[in-house]
Amino acid sequence: MAEIAQEQPGDHHEVEALYDLCFAPGREALSSYRLRDGVPPEAELCLVARGRAGEAAGAIRTWPVRVGDHAALLLGPVAVHPTRQGEGLGGLLIFEVIERARMAGHPRMMLVGDAPYYSRFGFSRLDGVLMPPPTNPERVLGLALQDGAWDGIGGEVTRAADPTD
Incomplete structure (x- = not known):
């Protein structure tokens, strides 16, 4: 199917090209992108799926955010090359x-x-x-990675501080 590995610095331009291909122009104007500006992603949770020829068949990134006073991860974007859609690659990246x-x-x-889609x-x-x-x-969804992790958590989602700030 595809080999999944952590995104490396040299993958950046290829992954960005994949996102440009898969999403509408102006994707970076979405509110979720404002939460990512100037904040490095969680590197160990940014993955690339490569096909047999070494091409980027899919990619997913994850970003730190704050919900009120609590840390959370913001999943996305996830993209699968149009020629590979329907193979379950996006689901595999999300599960991973x-x-x-x-x-x-x-x-x-x-x-x-x-x-x-994401309830599965x-x-x-x-x-x-x-x-x-x-x-x-209606589209703001969460997953507790530890029991009860979302219990009593609410408030505005804000940008995580850049460690270099």
């Missing part, structure tokens, strides 16, 4: 990131997406968690 995040001890993960990975709607506008609250 979830497992790696659990093993690393992260308590909670969230994303903005379609509940019917364990994500459900987060009531009281507010993404920057104009995000539809």
